[in-house]
Amino acid sequence: MEDAVKRAKPxxxxxxxxxxxxxxxxxxxxxxxxxxxxxxxxIHFMKNRASCWRVSRRRARLGGSSCET
Incomplete structure (x- = not known):
């Protein structure tokens, strides 16, 4: 594994x-x-609005966002 790390390109x-x-x-x-x-x-946003906001806030801290479906 160590060799693979050394060969890895940034x-x-x-x-x-x-x-x-x-x-x-x-x-x-x-x-x-x-x-x-x-x-x-x-319609998707209206059905999943609360979920989208909750996931959006959580993922904003992690660097992404999407809705749970």
């Missing part, structure tokens, strides 16, 4: 704060029905 991650902020804003607006979205997505 992963380069680019962080774009503006993109992250825009994504977060779109996510919030979609949950609040403040932007046009497909009816089936709207």
């Amino acid at each position: 992963i380069v991650v680019e962080f774009d704060p503006d993109f992250m902020l825009a994504s977060m804003d779109l996510w919030r607006k979609s949950l609040d029905m403040q932007m046009p979205i497909a009816d089936e997505v709207k």
Whole structure:
């Protein structure tokens, strides 16, 4: 295992704060029905709104977000 670690190439991650902020804003607006979205997505959000917020808050601390289905 040690050899594999030595051969592993580093992963380069680019962080774009503006993109992250825009994504977060779109996510919030979609949950609040403040932007046009497909009816089936709207229904999904309405059915799972509490779950989406709960998971969103929990995953925001871990670096991601999605809804439980």
